[in-house]
Amino acid sequence: MEDNRLFVAYKPSCMVSNHFLSRIKRRYNVKKAGFSGTLDPFAQGVLIIAFGQFTKLFRFLKKAPKTYRATLWLGATSPTLDIEKVEHVEQMMAFHPDSVAFVLQSMVGEKTYLPPKYSAKKIDGQRAYDLARADKAFELKAITSTIYDCHLVHYIHPFLTFEMTISEGGYVRSMGALIAEKLGFPGALSALERLNEGDFVYDNEKELNPLDYLDLPLNAYLSDPSDILLGRKLVRENFEKNEEGIYQIIIADMLSVVEISANGVEYLLNSLSLKA
Structure with a gap:
């Protein structure tokens, strides 16, 4: 099994x-x-x-949202925005910790930016990092991420460690480059750790x-349960909640996900056993 x-x-x-x-x-x-x-x-x-x-x-x-702990190497120039391809390191005087904390706090909110060229974004079916490594010219579309929190953990010049909580799909490498830019210098991440994804945290597997962990409201099917278990066509009037939306339905240790819309009811997932 x-x-x-x-x-x-x-x-x-x-x-x-x-x-x-x-x-x-x-x-x-x-x-x-x-x-x-x-x-x-x-x-x-x-x-x-x-x-x-x-x-x-x-x-x-x-x-x-997802929370990361990152260490930013101030003065480091890298096309990957991390330590993989550091090309140059610029020296500068240390910043006052209050200035660093202020810049980090200024990151909170919506940010529109370009993803890293060395990323898994697809361009005409190809990964951006493959194109970048092949030294091919291409453009990425700007994306918008929401930063919910950004604060200083510690700062031992030129290494600045911060924690950031960001919306799904956000690139902390790009955020690190933006932080360095606000301080007037280039920068690249020397370390990155993901602490959580939503409520998912590490607990010895x-x-x-x-x-x-489902991000869906629960609904109830008011007619014959076998309709869902056998994948029959459904009508919205037979649901406890019939407003448009995506819902989870639990019947006899089986999970189904349906979408109710103006066009009717569609299965997105049908009769998945919840037994391990």
Whole structure:
């Protein structure tokens, strides 16, 4: 029987997320596994892992906001915005800690910026980092992220460690470059750790109940439960809540996700067993 499992692993630095997943699969002796939220090779920290049919749940999990602890190397110039390709290091006098704290606080709010060229963004089907490594010219579209908190942890010049809570899809490497720019110099991250993704934190790979992490309101089906269990066509009038939206439905240890819209009711996920 296929092993269904949801848990949080801790990826070490200097390892690609896919290679780390391969290790996990071998350790647990499973064939089907996936992760949510790729971590850069130099980064470490929280990585949400699912086995078996639970890999279908990623899109429905509450994975934001995310909190990171990062160390910014002030004066370092790197096209990757991290220590992978540091090309030059500029010297400067140390900043007053109050000035640093003020700049970090100024990061809170919405920020529109360009993602790193060395990122997993796709350009015409190709990853941006592959194009960048091949030295090909391309442009990335600006994105907007919300920074909920940004504060100083410690500052030992030229290394500035801060914690940032940011919306899903945000790039802390780019945020580090923006912080350095506000201080008047280049900068690149020398360390990056993801502390959490929403309520997901590392706890020795403890098995988690997916229902505790679904980012969906619960709805009730008022007609014959076998309609859903057998994947029959549904009508919105048979739901306790029939307003437009995406809902989770639990019937006999089976999870379904449906979308109610002006066009009717559509299955987004049908009869997934919640048993491990």
